[in-house]
Amino acid sequence: MLSDRTQTETRVPRYLELRDRLAQRNRGLRDKVMSLPEAMALVNDGDHVAIGGNTFSRTPFAACWELIRQKPKHLTISRSITSTEGDLFLAGGCVDKYMTSWFGQGIVWGLSRVLRHHVENNLVNYEEWSHMSLGMMYRAGAMGLPFMPTRVMMGSSIPDALQSRLETMTCPYSGDKVMLLPAINPNVALIHVQRCDRFGNAQYDGLPFMDNDLAMAADKVILTTEEIIDNDEIRSASEHTRIPFMTVDAVVEVPRGAAPHECAGHYEPFYSVMDAYAAKTRAEGIEGAAAFMEQAVYGPDDWNDFLHMMKMDTSNGGNA
Amino acid sequence: MKTRSQTKTPAYTTTELLSVMCARAMSDGQIIFAGVGVPLLGATVAQQMHAPSLTILFEGGIIGPFIRPGRLPSSTNEMRTAEKANMLLSPTDVLSLLQRGYVDIGFIGGAQIDKFANVNSSYIGPYHAPKIRLPGTGGGNDIASLSDTIIIMPHTRQRFVEKVDFITSPGYCDGGTSRADSGLIAGGVKSVITDLCTFECNAPGNVLSVTALNPGVSRQDVLDNMGFEPEFSDDLAENAPPTEEELGILRRLDPDKIYIGK
Numbered sequence: 001m002l003s004d005r006t007q008t009e010t011r012v013p014r015y016l017e018l019r020d021r022l023a024q025r026n027r028g029l030r031d032k033v034m035s036l037p038e039a040m041a042l043v044n045d046g047d048h049v050a051i052g053g054n055t056f057s058r059t060p061f062a063a064c065w066e067l068i069r070q071k072p073k074h075l076t077i078s079r080s081i082t083s084t085e086g087d088l089f090l091a092g093g094c095v096d097k098y099m100t101s102w103f104g105q106g107i108v109w110g111l112s113r114v115l116r117h118h119v120e121n122n123l124v125n126y127e128e129w130s131h132m133s134l135g136m137m138y139r140a141g142a143m144g145l146p147f148m149p150t151r152v153m154m155g156s157s158i159p160d161a162l163q164s165r166l167e168t169m170t171c172p173y174s175g176d177k178v179m180l181l182p183a184i185n186p187n188v189a190l191i192h193v194q195r196c197d198r199f200g201n202a203q204y205d206g207l208p209f210m211d212n213d214l215a216m217a218a219d220k221v222i223l224t225t226e227e228i229i230d231n232d233e234i235r236s237a238s239e240h241t242r243i244p245f246m247t248v249d250a251v252v253e254v255p256r257g258a259a260p261h262e263c264a265g266h267y268e269p270f271y272s273v274m275d276a277y278a279a280k281t282r283a284e285g286i287e288g289a290a291a292f293m294e295q296a297v298y299g300p301d302d303w304n305d306f307l308h309m310m311k312m313d314t315s316n317g318g319n320a
Numbered sequence: 321m322k323t324r325s326q327t328k329t330p331a332y333t334t335t336e337l338l339s340v341m342c343a344r345a346m347s348d349g350q351i352i353f354a355g356v357g358v359p360l361l362g363a364t365v366a367q368q369m370h371a372p373s374l375t376i377l378f379e380g381g382i383i384g385p386f387i388r389p390g391r392l393p394s395s396t397n398e399m400r401t402a403e404k405a406n407m408l409l410s411p412t413d414v415l416s417l418l419q420r421g422y423v424d425i426g427f428i429g430g431a432q433i434d435k436f437a438n439v440n441s442s443y444i445g446p447y448h449a450p451k452i453r454l455p456g457t458g459g460g461n462d463i464a465s466l467s468d469t470i471i472i473m474p475h476t477r478q479r480f481v482e483k484v485d486f487i488t489s490p491g492y493c494d495g496g497t498s499r500a501d502s503g504l505i506a507g508g509v510k511s512v513i514t515d516l517c518t519f520e521c522n523a524p525g526n527v528l529s530v531t532a533l534n535p536g537v538s539r540q541d542v543l544d545n546m547g548f549e550p551e552f553s554d555d556l557a558e559n560a561p562p563t564e565e566e567l568g569i570l571r572r573l574d575p576d577k578i579y580i581g582k
Contacts, residue, residue, distance in 0.1 A: 054380060054397040054411065055380075055395045055397040055398060056395065056398060057380070057395070057397055057398045057399065080411055081397055081458060100456070101456055101457050101458050101459070102455050102456045102457065102458035103455055103456055104455040106394050106395050107356060107357065107394055107395065107455075108394040108578075111452075111453075111454065111455065112455070115453055116452065116453050119450060119453035120450055120451070120452070120453055122449075126453070128442055128456045128457060128488075129457075130457050130459065130460075130461035130462045130465075131379055131411055131415060131457065131458050131459040131461075131462055132411070132412065132415035132416070132418075132419070132459065132462040133461075133462075135410065135411050135412030135415060136412060138412070139412055150419070151419055151465060151466060151503065151504070151505075151506070152419075152461055152462050152465040152466065153461060153465070154465065154490075154502045154503035154504055155465070155487070155490035155493045155498075155499055155502030155503065155504045156461055156465075156487045156488060156489065156490050157442075157447065157486045157487040157488070158442075158457065158461060158487075158488065160447070161442075161443075161447040161448075161486070168503060176503070176505065177502075177503035178503070179503065206399050206402065206408065207380055207381050207382070207397065207398075207399065207402060207408050208381065208408060208409070208410050209380075209381065209397075209410060209411065210410050210411060210412055212410070213410070213412065262398060262399055264399045268399075269398070
């Protein structure tokens, strides 16, 4: 299938510029604790923001929610699989480009009306990549390499639909054709964890997702955490530390910071909240999403007010 | 419109039938890559019937879970899919197991399939001006690119089309050797399981060919529900209906009938 659009050349950050941006950061062992609004103010218009967790698991939901309230513009958002937060970023008018492998609140809730509205009316540059591709692109970024050779996305229409042109090469050692996936080095990574210390040494339980690669790849990392623990506790179980402090720029203690999504060991998905949101957008489409934004994103005084409004402060989610 | 020549009400739902056919395609000792829904239901039936050492991988990063009855997950990337797993990896690493060659069969679904078993789960209509934007590949493209694949698909005329609007997960591309020529030198579609029949693709043409009909289904039923005319195998078989034992396992697994239907 041939594109009737002209694809531009794919570009990745120049290596020395990437290193220079890293060199400018204060990477010492220092206290990085701040408030949620302070942390999200570190995101600039036009930034590429990569989101940790996956689907409705360990989503940095409070961080996304607060960022959307600050009404940023022209963001690129990437996440391996996108759930509820994707609708809110699009409905909030924050996004120029969305990179993901799958977009919908979850299989049981059907198609996202908000995604349909934005793609079918050409309101966003929507880039679909395979799940593994996004993982490899973050990993290349984490490794300080410009691309990752892989054996996926060939023979498919996926590369045709991208704004920039992907290249393949013949491997000089094996003669195999490989797809060269460009590294992602996001300006900001948002990651939610079960626990970390005030320096940003982070431990997470359950599914690890791509969060370690995100942290290593990004120019800036904002961590939200169910609880801030003492550095001595980190040092007494350092084999459980997944994100090193030097990659982290902000630490925010946000209990239930993944709600309405799940956080292993703390709470299950708040299905009643997700059901209600899906029902509203199914019935009212983009208008339903806009009404939800007014009520539940822009309306509350702060994150705890939102938790209370959604009755997520007094239960542990799961089946009602 | 779907028609069937059978007259009596079937004693099982479409999802139950697909899940049982899926289970029978799995062998003991295999490592399979599954999505939630039919492949997971099928894998759990297989584990309790003929394949106790079947290992399930999920793209969320999960190796070898055993799903708890009544707590079926709604995503391959949530903690319910991790029940009693041996190991939790990143998606990047578990998908790398596909690329390394550890997976015997990967299971995928989709919105459309064409005669070369290419699957579309991205766009209905042209991608630059789509009628419907669908959820997308997830790990589907990775599975289809890197492993032997079985496709599970409800059998309707809208889904079985001459040419898919968009190849999300490549089958045999334009047929013949075009899959390998594109760079996909391993894997490929082994079969397509529907509620009416089973298809296979065979070299040199690599087009869909009906190899077995489901109970009570005629050739004409298949033709009436396709947007193109498939080949039929010379030794066309008939799949045995789901047994009470198979159905019993499914119904204990999903007591609220969220996935298997009523």
